[in-house]
Amino acid sequence: MDKQTEQLNGKIALVTGGTKGIGKAIANKLSSAGATVIVTARKPSEEKSEHHFIAADLTNSDDIVKLTRQLSNEFGTPDILINNVGGTSSPAGGFQMLSDEDWNKDIELNLLASIRLDKAIIPQMLEKKSGAVIHISSLNGKIPLYQSNFSYGVMKSALNAYSKTLANEVAKNGIRVNTVSPGMVRTTAMETFLKGFAESIGKTVEEAAQQIMDGLGGVPLNRLAEPEEIANMVAFLVSDDAGYITGANMLVDGGTYPAV
Amino acid sequence: MEKLENELTGKIALVTGGTKGIGKAIADRLLEAGANVIVIARNHPGDENLKHHFISADLTISSETDKLVKEISEKFGTIDILVNNMGGSNSPSGGFAVLSDEDWERDLQLNLQSSVRIDRAILPQMVAKKSGVIVHISSITGALPVYESLGAYAVAKGALNNYSKSLSKEFTPQGIRVAAVSPGMVRTDTMDNYLQSLSDTMGITVEQATQNLMSSLGGVPMGRMALPEEIAELVGFLVSPRASYITGVNYIIDGGANPSV
Numbered sequence: 001m002d003k004q005t006e007q008l009n010g011k012i013a014l015v016t017g018g019t020k021g022i023g024k025a026i027a028n029k030l031s032s033a034g035a036t037v038i039v040t041a042r043k044p045s046e047e048k049s050e051h052h053f054i055a056a057d058l059t060n061s062d063d064i065v066k067l068t069r070q071l072s073n074e075f076g077t078p079d080i081l082i083n084n085v086g087g088t089s090s091p092a093g094g095f096q097m098l099s100d101e102d103w104n105k106d107i108e109l110n111l112l113a114s115i116r117l118d119k120a121i122i123p124q125m126l127e128k129k130s131g132a133v134i135h136i137s138s139l140n141g142k143i144p145l146y147q148s149n150f151s152y153g154v155m156k157s158a159l160n161a162y163s164k165t166l167a168n169e170v171a172k173n174g175i176r177v178n179t180v181s182p183g184m185v186r187t188t189a190m191e192t193f194l195k196g197f198a199e200s201i202g203k204t205v206e207e208a209a210q211q212i213m214d215g216l217g218g219v220p221l222n223r224l225a226e227p228e229e230i231a232n233m234v235a236f237l238v239s240d241d242a243g244y245i246t247g248a249n250m251l252v253d254g255g256t257y258p259a260v
Numbered sequence: 261m262e263k264l265e266n267e268l269t270g271k272i273a274l275v276t277g278g279t280k281g282i283g284k285a286i287a288d289r290l291l292e293a294g295a296n297v298i299v300i301a302r303n304h305p306g307d308e309n310l311k312h313h314f315i316s317a318d319l320t321i322s323s324e325t326d327k328l329v330k331e332i333s334e335k336f337g338t339i340d341i342l343v344n345n346m347g348g349s350n351s352p353s354g355g356f357a358v359l360s361d362e363d364w365e366r367d368l369q370l371n372l373q374s375s376v377r378i379d380r381a382i383l384p385q386m387v388a389k390k391s392g393v394i395v396h397i398s399s400i401t402g403a404l405p406v407y408e409s410l411g412a413y414a415v416a417k418g419a420l421n422n423y424s425k426s427l428s429k430e431f432t433p434q435g436i437r438v439a440a441v442s443p444g445m446v447r448t449d450t451m452d453n454y455l456q457s458l459s460d461t462m463g464i465t466v467e468q469a470t471q472n473l474m475s476s477l478g479g480v481p482m483g484r485m486a487l488p489e490e491i492a493e494l495v496g497f498l499v500s501p502r503a504s505y506i507t508g509v510n511y512i513i514d515g516g517a518n519p520s521v
Binding site for chain 1: 487490
């Protein structure tokens, strides 16, 4: 067997939320493995990027129709679909702080955006009888935190169940569907958050990071992940090397999840 | 991205039960990535062109382990990668009542205690270097028990999963990653022989026997068994620098067979 860098040569990959953070690291990794990479986001990155870009708000179904049409016209059927978009701007403070609007926003961004895009792309994969779909979930889906990220964690858990169910349905048609659940990742958004949190508690950024890791019950590896470490797992999963892996939820969390 | 073919260059890897089946595929995969590979098994595979260093030992005999690890260290140096692959079962089918004390003891020795002992012998070297990767090859049955057969084996694998997680909590802060891999059904030579015997005794084709066996797990969404090389790819990934943030996990590689989220 020939182990080469270009193991995704000729593949077309779509990465949602691919202009920053984990999504950007995934786009870069798939591209360096030889794939043609198209990234979506609401706005293009201000930095120069080697990837194709399509503007789309995935919480808007019209945008998904446009995105799918532009993809077909310009690139063809994606072989690889990375549902990376997600996040939350809901307030911290527990259950009572969350309004219907907060819940709806988190549901849209973390669950329905992926479901709509899968619905648009997977029929094309079914015709080709091949494809790899990834849902970027979160450790929060398995370790609920009520103080903050309450509704976000609930949605990631729903995404895990959705991803497994979808995997069961399309496995016989040659399509693999998997979930990746990162722990804490040192993205620029995380760094901004840590800086703000550090200032608010009058501590250093490192102390603030330690406090959050302790709040998760401790991180055995005792550091945050780099976005590239999540991207490595995604690149492995969408490659033929992972040909027998479907319906899995791969934790990449430095050992944070406490249970067997 | 670095060239994968060189990503384990200079590493010393030990694979237990590495002369056939999944273990052989793992040994081959690590060698291909540039590692210096030592395999342990009771019997030499008889392959004169073997590119791995072969050491004969029965790891279910506790007195052999320390001697063995000492011999390996003197000859090859510190182990960077330890793949605890040995395991299996000769216990009879037929459920709880047919399993004797000896069956339980043998399955626990082979699937749990042999790993514990070799980990214990090798970990001090890894701790001294503050680096190392340990993989435990478990089984989907550790999370998905099948009582009709493999009752004791599954219990031992369930224990191995718990042990692997526990070990990761203790040693990850010291720079050592520990992970488990739980394969579903794998098309090894042993599996082929088993399917052939099922086919002979039941008067059905090997293909039907394969389908029956997959149905006994509640069905395999992907509709086929794994190849040993597919398990080896996941292990190759886990022991590489690409998996630098991965520890304490139990990765299922089962074509979707595990029914739970």
